[in-house]
Amino acid sequence: MFVPLYDGVPLRFTRLGFVTYGLIATCVLLQLALWRWPGQQGEIAIMAGFGLIPSVLFGQAQLPEGLVHAPAMLTLFSNVLIHASFAHLVGNMLFLWVFGDNVEDAMGHGRFVAFFFLCGLGGSLAHAAVYPQSDQPLIGASGAISGVIAAYLMLYPRVRVWGLAFKWIPVHIPALYTLSGWILFQAASAWFDPQGSVGWWAHLGGLATGAALTPLFIRRELRLFGRGPARG
Template sequence: MFVPLHDGVPLRFMRTPYVTYGLIGMSIALQFALWLQPQQERQLAIMAGFGMIPSVLFGTAQLPDGLTHLPSWLTLFSNILLHANVAHLLGNMLFLWVFGDNVEDAMGHARFLVFFFLCGLGGSIIHAGMYPASEQPLIGASGAISGVIASYLMLYPQVRIWGVAFNWIPIHIPALYALGGWILLQAGSALLQTDGNVGWWAHLGGLATGAALTPLFIHRNVPLFGRRPA
């Protein structure tokens, strides 16, 4: 278990990562709106209507009549901004806070926004493909943020990250080891899981999408893998 706290990498191309801050603010605002629902049944109904349910996406199941919901294809994106609980929300937002600003800096505001949701889309599709009969809603930005992590690792593998391991051990190690270990944990958890209750495959789908898209989305003069600019 690794929790990042700070990386100390300065921004090169922008003063403020507006998209990163906006995504964090929107996720928190939507979560508060969800928590303000007077009944837990209403909260669960929103998660079902706006989360991505693989069996509904593939047309083998239907949502109950009268349930407010989006078209199933749109839930591939809407699920990204919902979270199950406080720990889920705070964990995702902390990773986005630490790593999102530098990836946005390397891509630019608009491209980073598109990149973020494409990574979430990739995660949603892989999860649905692995559990096509599942009736459990997939919610959370983990797939999208996994793509951000993959991009950050490709951009700054040698940057030393301050963080906490196993909930109490302070560490200050290169991103290659901190995030590489985190990626191995996701892969192991995905391979060992059988029920699809946690979106480990969404994490791997987001990672793969982020790694594939990063060379296409970064500015031309931004080097990969810690190389010096030409």
């Protein structure tokens, strides 16, 4: 398990990754509102109404009458913005804080917004395809952030990232090793823990979507895999 803390990569094209920070602020504010919702049953209702439930998405089940909810198709996106717990929120937001601003810088603000939610969509669809009859809501930005991780790895594989291995061992090693190890952990978990409480297939779907979209979304003057800028 790897927890990123700092990468030190300066922004080249923008002064501030305000979309990244805006997404973090949105997730935090929504979570605070969720926690202030009266009673645990209220929290569960919000997760059910705005999380992605595959059986509802595919028309095999229906939500209870009177439950405030988003249209089933919209939950492919709305689930990205809500989280199950404080640890879930902090873990996702830390990855987005460390890696998101550099990916936003490489793509531009508008394209990064689209990239983030398309990766979330890819993760949502992957989860729904693997568990089409599931009645459990999928929530969390992990699929979208997995796409951001894929983009960062493709853009900055040689950058040395500060972080904690196994939650407490300080490390300072290239992103190629830290993030590749993280990706392998997701794949192994999806294989060995298929019925677990974590949406591993959402992570893998977001990763695949991010890897596919990154070459299309980055600025034309950039090159992938640390090969340096293009010559004019």
